[in-house]
Amino acid sequence: MKYWRKPLDYEQIEIPHGEVHIIAERCKGCVFCVEYCPKHVLVMSEDFNAKGYHYPQALKQGECVNCNLCEMICPEFAIFSSSLPNGKLGQVAEVNPDEVTLTKGG
Amino acid sequence: MKTDPAGVLTGAHYLDGDYACGEGAMAAGCRFVAGYPITPSTEVVERISRRFPFMGGTFIQMEDELASMAAIVGASWTGTKSMTVTSGPGFSLMMENIGLAAMMEAPCVVVNVQRGGPSTGLPTMVGQQDVMQARWGSHGDYRIIALCPQSPQESFDLVIDAFNLAELYRVPVLFMMDECVGHMTEKVIIPEADQIEIVPRRLTKKDPADYLPYQTNGELIPEFARAGDGYKFHTTGLTHDERGYPVMSAACQKQNVQRLIDKIKLNEEQIIRFEAEAIEGADIVVLSYGITARVARMGIELARKQGIKIGVIRLIVLWPFPENYIRQLAGNIKAFVVPEINAGQMVLEVERCAAGQCRAVSVPHLGGGVHNPEDIAQAIVEAAQ
Amino acid sequence: MNPKREVIGQTSIRSKVHPVPFAPPRGEGPPPVADEHPLAAYLRMDRIPHIWCPTCGIGIAVKCLAEALDVLQLDTNKVAVVSGIGCTGRVAGYMKLDGFHSTHGRAIPFATGLKLGRPELKVVVFSGDGDLSGIGGNHFIHAARRNMDLMVVLVNNFIYGMTGGQNAPTTPVTAKTSTMPFGNFEHPFNLPALAAGCGADYVARWTTLHVRRLTRSFKEALNRRGFRFIEVIAPCSTLYARLNKLGTGYDLMEFYHNNTEIKNGADPQTVDIGFQGKIICGRFVDSERPTYLDMMKQHYTKVLGDKFVPMPEEGGLIWPPGEKPTTPAAKATAEVREPEEVTHG
Numbered sequence: 001m002k003y004w005r006k007p008l009d010y011e012q013i014e015i016p017h018g019e020v021h022i023i024a025e026r027c028k029g030c031v032f033c034v035e036y037c038p039k040h041v042l043v044m045s046e047d048f049n050a051k052g053y054h055y056p057q058a059l060k061q062g063e064c065v066n067c068n069l070c071e072m073i074c075p076e077f078a079i080f081s082s083s084l085p086n087g088k089l090g091q092v093a094e095v096n097p098d099e100v101t102l103t104k105g106g
Numbered sequence: 107m108k109t110d111p112a113g114v115l116t117g118a119h120y121l122d123g124d125y126a127c128g129e130g131a132m133a134a135g136c137r138f139v140a141g142y143p144i145t146p147s148t149e150v151v152e153r154i155s156r157r158f159p160f161m162g163g164t165f166i167q168m169e170d171e172l173a174s175m176a177a178i179v180g181a182s183w184t185g186t187k188s189m190t191v192t193s194g195p196g197f198s199l200m201m202e203n204i205g206l207a208a209m210m211e212a213p214c215v216v217v218n219v220q221r222g223g224p225s226t227g228l229p230t231m232v233g234q235q236d237v238m239q240a241r242w243g244s245h246g247d248y249r250i251i252a253l254c255p256q257s258p259q260e261s262f263d264l265v266i267d268a269f270n271l272a273e274l275y276r277v278p279v280l281f282m283m284d285e286c287v288g289h290m291t292e293k294v295i296i297p298e299a300d301q302i303e304i305v306p307r308r309l310t311k312k313d314p315a316d317y318l319p320y321q322t323n324g325e326l327i328p329e330f331a332r333a334g335d336g337y338k339f340h341t342t343g344l345t346h347d348e349r350g351y352p353v354m355s356a357a358c359q360k361q362n363v364q365r366l367i368d369k370i371k372l373n374e375e376q377i378i379r380f381e382a383e384a385i386e387g388a389d390i391v392v393l394s395y396g397i398t399a400r401v402a403r404m405g406i407e408l409a410r411k412q413g414i415k416i417g418v419i420r421l422i423v424l425w426p427f428p429e430n431y432i433r434q435l436a437g438n439i440k441a442f443v444v445p446e447i448n449a450g451q452m453v454l455e456v457e458r459c460a461a462g463q464c465r466a467v468s469v470p471h472l473g474g475g476v477h478n479p480e481d482i483a484q485a486i487v488e489a490a491q
Numbered sequence: 492m493n494p495k496r497e498v499i500g501q502t503s504i505r506s507k508v509h510p511v512p513f514a515p516p517r518g519e520g521p522p523p524v525a526d527e528h529p530l531a532a533y534l535r536m537d538r539i540p541h542i543w544c545p546t547c548g549i550g551i552a553v554k555c556l557a558e559a560l561d562v563l564q565l566d567t568n569k570v571a572v573v574s575g576i577g578c579t580g581r582v583a584g585y586m587k588l589d590g591f592h593s594t595h596g597r598a599i600p601f602a603t604g605l606k607l608g609r610p611e612l613k614v615v616v617f618s619g620d621g622d623l624s625g626i627g628g629n630h631f632i633h634a635a636r637r638n639m640d641l642m643v644v645l646v647n648n649f650i651y652g653m654t655g656g657q658n659a660p661t662t663p664v665t666a667k668t669s670t671m672p673f674g675n676f677e678h679p680f681n682l683p684a685l686a687a688g689c690g691a692d693y694v695a696r697w698t699t700l701h702v703r704r705l706t707r708s709f710k711e712a713l714n715r716r717g718f719r720f721i722e723v724i725a726p727c728s729t730l731y732a733r734l735n736k737l738g739t740g741y742d743l744m745e746f747y748h749n750n751t752e753i754k755n756g757a758d759p760q761t762v763d764i765g766f767q768g769k770i771i772c773g774r775f776v777d778s779e780r781p782t783y784l785d786m787m788k789q790h791y792t793k794v795l796g797d798k799f800v801p802m803p804e805e806g807g808l809i810w811p812p813g814e815k816p817t818t819p820a821a822k823a824t825a826e827v828r829e830p831e832e833v834t835h836g
Contacts, residue, residue, distance in 0.1 A: 021526055028545035031741055053545065072558065072702035075550025077528045077539055107811045112800070137807030138608050140600075159791050162800040162807060164607045169633040173600035176593060176630075180573070180604025183591065185808030188608065206594050306811045332808065333589040333605055334612045336568035340535070340584050342592035351538060352584065352592070 017084040018066025020058040026078035029053035033070035033079050039063045042070065107306055109135050109266075111299035112161040121294045123287040126258040127217055128153035129296060130265035131189050135304050136215070137163040138188040140177035142170055142196060145229040146285040147219035150191040171196035175203035175216070182212040183341075185307050185332040187269055191217040193285075194236055195226060197243070204278050205244030206343045208366060211320075211328065213272035213307070215265065217281040219288040220396075222447075222473030232285040233473035234396055234447040238454075240280045241425045247363050249370035251377055252280040252425040254395045258292045264422070266302060271377065273305040275369055276327050282424060284447065286397035286476060307332075314338065319350040320362075326369035374426045381420040388417030389440045390490050393432075393456055395421040397476055398445050405445070405482025414490045424452070429459050436460035441489040445469035445482045465489065533557035533567065535587050542581060546740025548699035548725025549579050552646050553586065555702055556615070559709035570613045573602040575622035578652040578727075579645075582617040596627030599634045602641050609806035610784060613642070613713065620647040620661040624680050628660065635689035635718045637783045642712045642719045645682060648727035656730030663766035667734045681763035682722050687776045692717030694759060694776035698724040698747040701772060708774060717782040724770055737767070 007013075020041060027049060034042040034056050041064045042056040049055050056079065058064070064081055071080040113132035121129065128150045131139070139158070141151040155165040168174040171192050178188035192200060197218045207214055222228030223235045236243075240252040251271050255261040265281055272279040310317055310329035319339040322328045331337035344352035345359045370377065385391065390409075394402045399420040406416050417439070421428070436442070441464050444453035450468035457466035469485040471477045527536070534557060543549050560567060567588055574583035576595035583590035593601040598618045606614045616623070623631050623645050634641060649666060651657040656669040661682065665674045683694045693712055697705040705723060712719040726732060726743035737743060747770065754762075755773040762771040781789065791799040 023528065026540050028540070030546040030739075032546070032744060035741060035744075051540075069702070071529070072554060072706070073551060073700075074554070075543065075547055075699075076541075077530065077534060077536075077550070077554065080528055082529075110809045135809040137802065137809075138604065140604060159795055159799050162802050164787075164802045164807070166603070166607060168600060168603075169629050172597060173603070173630050173633070176597035176600035177604030177607070179593070180591070180601035180606075181608030182604070183589075184605060184608030184612070184806040186608040186802075186806050187809070188604065202594050203597060206597075304809070306814075307808060332609070332806065333571050333591075334569050334609050334806070338568070338587050338589055340590040340592070342584060343594055344592065351535075 014086040016066045016086055018064040018081040019084055020061060020064050020070065020079065020081050022056055022058065023078045024049050024055040025051070026076045027053055027055035028076055029055065030075060031056075032073045032075070036073055037070055038067060039065055107304060108300050109133060109302040109304045110161075113157075113163070114296060114299040114302060115157075116296050116298050119294045119296060120291060121258050121262075122149065122289055122291040123255065123258040123261040123283055124149035124219065124289065125153045126262040126294045127191075127265050127281070127283065127288075128157075129294070130262040131215070131269070132157060132161065132163070133262070133296065133299075133302055134187065134266040134269035136187045136189050136269060137161070138178065138181040138186045139163070139165045139190065140168045140174040140181070140188070141165070141191045142168055142174050144171075144193045144196045146221055146288050147191045147193045147217060149288070150217060150219070171199035172202060175200040176206070178214045179203055179207045179210065179212045182207070182214045183333045185309070185330075187213075187273075189215040189217065189269075191219070193219050193221050193229075194223045194233070197236055197239065201239075201244040204250070204280075205246060205248065207278040208244065208248040208250060209343045210341050211276040211366075212278070213276050215268045215272055215279050215281055217265070217283060220282060220284040228474050230285070231474040232397065232447055232476060234284055234398060235449075235451070235473060237282060237395075237424055237446070237448070238451045240282055248366050250277055250280055250425060251275065251370065251423065252282050254282045254421060254424050255287055256396055256399050256420065257287060258290060258294050261287060262294050262296065266304065270303075270305040273307055274327075275373065275377075276330070277370065280425075282396070284396045290397075310337075318348045320346060321348040322365065326365060326372065370426055374429075377423055378426055378428045378431075379422040380428055380431075381418075381422065383418045384415070385417040385419075385435065387415055389415045390443055390486050391417040391419055391435060391439050391441075392443045392445070392482070392486065393419040393421065393452070394445050395424060395452070398447055401476045401479060402445050402482050404479035405477070405486065408479060408483035409486035409490075412487060414486060416486060421452075427455050427459070432456060432459035433461060433463075436463035439464050441465040441467050443467045443469060443482070443486050443489050445471070445477050445485070447471045447473050447476065530554065530557040530561060533560055533587050535585055538585055541585055543578060544727075544729040544740075546726060546728040547578070548648070548723070548727075548740065549582065549646050551699040551702060552617075552644065552705065552723045552725060553582055555706040556617070556644065556709050557586070558706045559713055562706075563710055563713055565613065565713065569611055570615065571602075571605055572615045572617050573598045573605065574616070575618040575627060576653075577619040577622045578648070579617065579619035580622055580653075596622055596625070596630065598622065599627055599630040599641065599643065603634060603639055606640050607802065609804075610640075610802055611804040614640070615713075616641055616643045618645065619652070620645055620649070620682070621651045621659045624682060624685070625660045632685065632689045635686050635691040635720065638690055638692055638717045638780050638786075639783045640716045640718075642721070644709075644721050644723060646723045646725050647682065648725045648731055650727055650731040650734075652727050652730055656734055663764055663768070665766045666731070669730075669734065679763070681759070683720070683762050683775050684759040686718075686720040687759040690718070690780065691720045691776060692778055692780055692782070693719040693774075695720070695774040696722040696724065696762065697772050698751055698770060699726065700744050700747040700751070704753075704772070711774075716784075717780060724764075
């Protein structure tokens, strides 16, 4: 996140961290989770699962704020997030998708 | 086990068949009735709705017969003995969920006080035209049990048996009264509660983790789990496996539907009930049921005066039909005479079982009244020649 | 001149304003199955994946109900779900509750029997628009009239899905269906108005995009009694979207995103849905009319006094001597509401 002026409590604010879990074999490739993830954590994999669907992968796992929206909006019960210890706002790295190696989707 | 005394109105009463049926249901432990008004059956639910609030029963008048039947199947899954009451037009509507009850194996009782049909027909007048519908009315292959009383007393007694059979075999039991029996007022003796034997719901004692709703382990009738007891089971009208899960395959269909048929077919001997008299040495056997059995008495007496040896069979359980008995008997007699208040329905079953060994003579009557006994006598005389 | 061609279907995903990023293939297939889903306890996981098409919204509605059950920590032994027939009719088979997959249109009367046969149960009817408002329309209005203690979730995808896209009582005018190939010309139902007009206690509508609000509505409804009606607008990609060239279910979700308006307390008469028109969502009715069971108990107590014996909360089963479980009977559900008016008959 970019600020025109760094907030005074920038170092103190805690933001939730989460981890996305993907049950790829259940996915039917609807892309709801990828599209509606507010932090754009997910991308669709070019790979197929056994049923022949592309499935999501957590490209920017570290950006997940455990908002649970992917879990709520998945019609297939194929994705959910779990919480990690809260992080400090100031510690969240700006991630450039091109530089990040893929985290394991599962 | 003995029934709950709360529903038993012990004593000698002067009741019509409908009221007696209602009293029988309450004595059998029925505590949920859903119905829709239809002549000539309505008195059953009128009786019940007046008495239920005093014994912990719930009567609800549903919006139609489709709903009534669906509601009693639902209530059956709570372990509450349930019943609905109707006549021909409503019986047609109930067929959908009678099939569901057969498929889900939900015990329940459907009373049909038969009137003249087809369609709206003769609402206030008698018919016996639904006996084949009782057997074949819902689509697909299944077996049900159908009973037929001939008097208010029997209406009381038999409806208790209907509930017991429903519990024993987990089927919908159809109680095929007719308008005459329904509206005929006679003495009805209601015994003490400790004289009334009822069959409790066969609840599973398994742990929920081990329980499968349609697992029979080689038996024919699965154990029952009530909704709300933590078994979290699934049941469906679709062809299903032991888990109650839908499986769309010919193999599962065979396994599932064959058992529905077998549980009645292989237990026929325990279910079939009829009265037989003077069969030994008879040339003619008159087979009838319901009110017609009482009307036929006089026709039989008239014909006996002409020296004809007449045996009498009165079906109490219409379905399953006493196939083997009729088949064996057919070789020893000249003809069956089958009076019934329809254009000839049960006679087809008699003819099938007789299999050409003897004649099966129909004495049809299209409803609106009972037979003239002389017509029955004449049919017997003609059959004897 | 070529007419402007709208790209629909799977390819449209990449043409959106926020294109779906695709990761390069890793060449090793999908990763192994992760830990089980947190709501697995509420679902029959041995039956998942379910039969619903990709981008179908029914799964989302099921998820929201499971979430609501989880948050409320209800005793799920005492919750039953009843479905009719059709795509949504399969819900009863996927939830780890006492699940009843009844006949077409008869979910509500079946559930009525279940509720009256064992009043302590919380009974949820979960079925589709064709099932509940078409073939089961009569049962729907009468259950609402009685204020029967049922929670009715109606997933509305505007079409008969399982049979192949036929016209439904909810199909908007001009929408194409397989039996209205030139567009529907029948007036559709405005379901919230129907339910409210018949006396439903609680009426809400959300789309499958409004997952949190939908879950909240489920929670509210589960905690109440009386006839609670929640309409869930859900995408049907295989039939409704395809026959009407609306893209995929995702495109319909985007449509909901851009064309829904939340108006809590709106007059239900004003919330009808036109073809690709604005969808008004919200909680429209939230009243506390005495329910069917309240009315019955109140009335019989008033008229019959001590002689009235209500159906036991745990059902009317007659136990053989000594077999009745010794566990304390479930305590009676919330206190009985004062009926507005009791007619003596």
